[in-house]
Amino acid sequence: MNKIIENKKLSENVIQVTLEAPFIAQARQPGQFILLQVDENGERIPLTIADVDTNAGTITLIVQVVGKTTFLLSCKKDGEEIAYVVGPLGTPTHIEQFGNVVCVGGGIGTAPLFPIAKALKEKGNHLTVILGARTKDLIILEDKMKAIADEFIVCTDDGSYGIKALVTQPLKNLCEKEKKPDLVVAIGPPLMMKFCSETTRPFHVKTLVSLNTIMIDGTGMCGGCRVNVGGKTQFVCVDGPEFDGHLVDFDNMIKRLNAYKKQEEHKYHECKLKNA
Amino acid sequence: MRHLTPEKLQQNAQEILKEISLKETLTPKDRNSIPAQEMPSQNPLERKKNMQEVALGYFQEQAQLEALRCLQCKNTPCIKGCPVQIDIPGFIKAIGEGNNQKAIDIIKQNSLLPAVCGRVCPQETQCQEPCTVGKSLKDVNKAVSIGRLERFVADWERKRIVETPKVKKETGKKVAVIGSGPASITVAADVRREGHSVTMFEAFHKTGGVLIYGIPEFRLPKKIVQLEIDTLKKMGVTIETNFVIGRTRTITDLLEKDNFDAIFIGTGAGLPKFLGIEGENAIGVFSANEYLTRSNLMRAYDAQNVDTPIFKSRRVAVLGGGNVAMDAARTAMRLGAEEVHLIYRRTEVEMPARVEEVAHAKEEGIQFHLLQNAKRILADDYGCVKAIECLKYELGEPDKSGRRRPVEIKGSEFIFEVDTVIVAIGNDSNPLIKQTTPGLNTNQWGNIIADENGQTSLPKVFAGGDIVIGAATVILAMGQGRIAAASINKLLES
Numbered sequence: 029m030n031k032i033i034e035n036k037k038l039s040e041n042v043i044q045v046t047l048e049a050p051f052i053a054q055a056r057q058p059g060q061f062i063l064l065q066v067d068e069n070g071e072r073i074p075l076t077i078a079d080v081d082t083n084a085g086t087i088t089l090i091v092q093v094v095g096k097t098t099f100l101l102s103c104k105k106d107g108e109e110i111a112y113v114v115g116p117l118g119t120p121t122h123i124e125q126f127g128n129v130v131c132v133g134g135g136i137g138t139a140p141l142f143p144i145a146k147a148l149k150e151k152g153n154h155l156t157v158i159l160g161a162r163t164k165d166l167i168i169l170e171d172k173m174k175a176i177a178d179e180f181i182v183c184t185d186d187g188s189y190g191i192k193a194l195v196t197q198p199l200k201n202l203c204e205k206e207k208k209p210d211l212v213v214a215i216g217p218p219l220m221m222k223f224c225s226e227t228t229r230p231f232h233v234k235t236l237v238s239l240n241t242i243m244i245d246g247t248g249m250c251g252g253c254r255v256n257v258g259g260k261t262q263f264v265c266v267d268g269p270e271f272d273g274h275l276v277d278f279d280n281m282i283k284r285l286n287a288y289k290k291q292e293e294h295k296y297h298e299c300k301l302k303n304a
Numbered sequence: 305m306r307h308l309t310p311e312k313l314q315q316n317a318q319e320i321l322k323e324i325s326l327k328e329t330l331t332p333k334d335r336n337s338i339p340a341q342e343m344p345s346q347n348p349l350e351r352k353k354n355m356q357e358v359a360l361g362y363f364q365e366q367a368q369l370e371a372l373r374c375l376q377c378k379n380t381p382c383i384k385g386c387p388v389q390i391d392i393p394g395f396i397k398a399i400g401e402g403n404n405q406k407a408i409d410i411i412k413q414n415s416l417l418p419a420v421c422g423r424v425c426p427q428e429t430q431c432q433e434p435c436t437v438g439k440s441l442k443d444v445n446k447a448v449s450i451g452r453l454e455r456f457v458a459d460w461e462r463k464r465i466v467e468t469p470k471v472k473k474e475t476g477k478k479v480a481v482i483g484s485g486p487a488s489i490t491v492a493a494d495v496r497r498e499g500h501s502v503t504m505f506e507a508f509h510k511t512g513g514v515l516i517y518g519i520p521e522f523r524l525p526k527k528i529v530q531l532e533i534d535t536l537k538k539m540g541v542t543i544e545t546n547f548v549i550g551r552t553r554t555i556t557d558l559l560e561k562d563n564f565d566a567i568f569i570g571t572g573a574g575l576p577k578f579l580g581i582e583g584e585n586a587i588g589v590f591s592a593n594e595y596l597t598r599s600n601l602m603r604a605y606d607a608q609n610v611d612t613p614i615f616k617s618r619r620v621a622v623l624g625g626g627n628v629a630m631d632a633a634r635t636a637m638r639l640g641a642e643e644v645h646l647i648y649r650r651t652e653v654e655m656p657a658r659v660e661e662v663a664h665a666k667e668e669g670i671q672f673h674l675l676q677n678a679k680r681i682l683a684d685d686y687g688c689v690k691a692i693e694c695l696k697y698e699l700g701e702p703d704k705s706g707r708r709r710p711v712e713i714k715g716s717e718f719i720f721e722v723d724t725v726i727v728a729i730g731n732d733s734n735p736l737i738k739q740t741t742p743g744l745n746t747n748q749w750g751n752i753i754a755d756e757n758g759q760t761s762l763p764k765v766f767a768g769g770d771i772v773i774g775a776a777t778v779i780l781a782m783g784q785g786r787i788a789a790a791s792i793n794k795l796l797e798s
Contacts, residue, residue, distance in 0.1 A: 249574040250594035283687030288613040
């Protein structure tokens with residue numbers, strides 16, 4: 029059982045949950061994630077870690093409510109408990125001095141991106157941050173990112189905040205500069221990561237993406253999370269979650285994410301009716 | 305299909321037993337004339353729609369009769385076939401005499417998990433293979449049913465109040481056991497008994513390892529495993545679930561920060577193999593590990609109450625011929641598939657699955673396709689499985705394993721319509737601990753190297769079970785656990 033210290037709404041469908049998890053807080057490194065099961069009969073879902081407080085022994089998750097499990101999580105009140113949390117899982121991000129680094133966050137993808145960006149900055153990289161979302165309300169962690177970025181760009185699809193553009197546009201501009209990026213880290217919805225990878229490909233700029241696929245155990249045992257990377261089957265939970273975006277078969281991955289879509293929608297609908 | 309009801313089997317046994325009890329002594333001829341006792345089971349037409357245990361266990365009369373079939377051979381070939389050398393003739397004799405307590409006491413001298421092993425051991429290749437009775441009847445399936453008798457007395461005991469094993473005075477020494485499957489359960493019990501404090505770490509939220517996530521309820525009821533875990537708890541073993549060694553904490557942390565005096569690694573074989581064929585990442589292709597974990601550990605079969613989804617299938621192909629393949633095929637049937645096809649590249653003789661599981665699978669309507677193998681999986685525009693292309697094989701010369709090597713027949717490809725493919729062709733070793741433990745030696749397959757005492761290349765660190773031997777059996781894992789526990793106890797004694 030893990031106690032919820034604080035559960036707050038960041039926007040209509042985005043919550044920020046701070047949980048008691050001392051061992052995870054201590055062990056976690058940028059790029060890693062957790063698996064969570066809200067109650068005994070719940071499903072295990074992978075969620076990224078936005079921040080930790082090792083002194084308080086807490087971890088902070090930023091979660092978009094998309095189905096039953098995340099909805100139930102959003103209903104939990106401060107002081108209530110989550111049945112199971114396990115982690116930190118996945119291979120940590122390889123942090124070194126690359127030089128010119130661009131971190132691109134799409135929607136709540138900014139949450140797992142933040143600790144990575146911070147670590148890259150601390151290693152002495154020149155950090156450019158591009159944040160993007162559909163609309164203004166969905167931009168998260170802007171202040172925190174701004175505080176660590178050497179250059180900061182924000183854009184929205186509808187133009188309600190920052191420049192009216194997809195993140196790929198400023199990314200392309202940066203790639204076209206004489207001093208192009210040495211590394212791009214793009215985290216967000218699968219399509220956004222796919223198009224970021226397509227944007228940097230012609231410029232041969234190494235692009236890391238962080239995948240969030242269907243998982244059960246998160247330790248390599250089930251293989252449900254597998255993706256095709258450069259023609260080889262890889263497990264997101266142990267080989268990833270970060271991969272070279274130029275090698276990931278995003279189309280297959282996106283299809284696999286929909287494997288249980290009907291059943292998931294049905295459960296979510298049922299649950300919302302019950303909790304209405 | 306012939307299926308005798310449990311009542312009928314009991315009645316038959318009662319009659320024969322009555323006849324026999326009139327005789328003062330039984331000659332070998334008398335013993336030989338006792339019919340091999342069939343395992344009472346749920347009706348196949350019923351059970352393929354439920355998750356309850358298929359094999360119901362012998363009745364007292366059947367157990368006694370089956371025990372009386374044993375010739376009490378002086379040279380005890382059965383003991384030589386048992387990986388943990390249980391005194392088989394001894395416990396069988398006790399059952400024959402109606403002394404079940406004595407029988408279970410004898411078994412427990414060597415085995416910690418008789419209710420589990422009696423159900424899942426491949427007896428026909430172990431203790432029952434060299435049985436004189438089976439040899440004289442020229443049919444290994446007519447050997448004395450040692451496994452069923454083992455199960456019988458273990459179940460008999462479970463219905464009584466079982467004393468918790470005695471624990472010696474606390475020594476103040478600390479032992480970490482990583483994993484909670486059969487090897488780890490054994491180590492935890494044997495080490496705790498000596499008075500050392502034991503903490504068991506399990507990555508999942510439930511303990512029992514493969515016995516929980518892998519083997520279905522219909523073959524091994526979860527309450528049997530739970531009882532073993534409860535016993536450990538009563539003995540004072542601390543259990544930490546949702547704790548991944550290698551991630552939440554490393555082996556080095558356990559030694560250096562947490563001051564454990566010894567560590568046992570029993571993490572099992574946990575990295576599913578895939579075929580490396582076209583289409584295997586299509587929607588509807590699963591490792592048996594995933595499929596079974598969804599159903600067993602997460603109870604996805606109970607869709608009314610549980611959130612974990614499982615694929616709804618109409619026509620399923622299961623690739624493989626081991627117990628896991630049988631479990632997956634039979635689970636798919638229970639989850640409502642119209643047809644389940646098992647595809648295996650050798651013949652039934654070479655199948656590694658237990659004979660009883662193969663028989664049960666067939667009775668339940670699983671269709672066997674032997675000497676065939678998948679060549680590629682075809683998907684529709686949505687990326688969902690629509691068919692599988694197979695290739696026919698014939699048996700060639702024996703390979704290293706002594707089994708005749710299947711050789712493909714060129715041009716024999718054919719396409720078979722399915723919507724689900726479950727891959728059950730084995731597991732590789734999980735690299736998590738290897739990658740995070742400097743100095744821990746592994747072999748070319750990634751299995752941890754341990755000597756005959758279970759000692760790894762690191763001081764104070766021992767290992768056993770599938771992570772050492774590769775995917776094997778519960779009894780071998782338990783046997784290795786026993787040895788490692790003895791080594792740990794010896795280490796801590798000094």
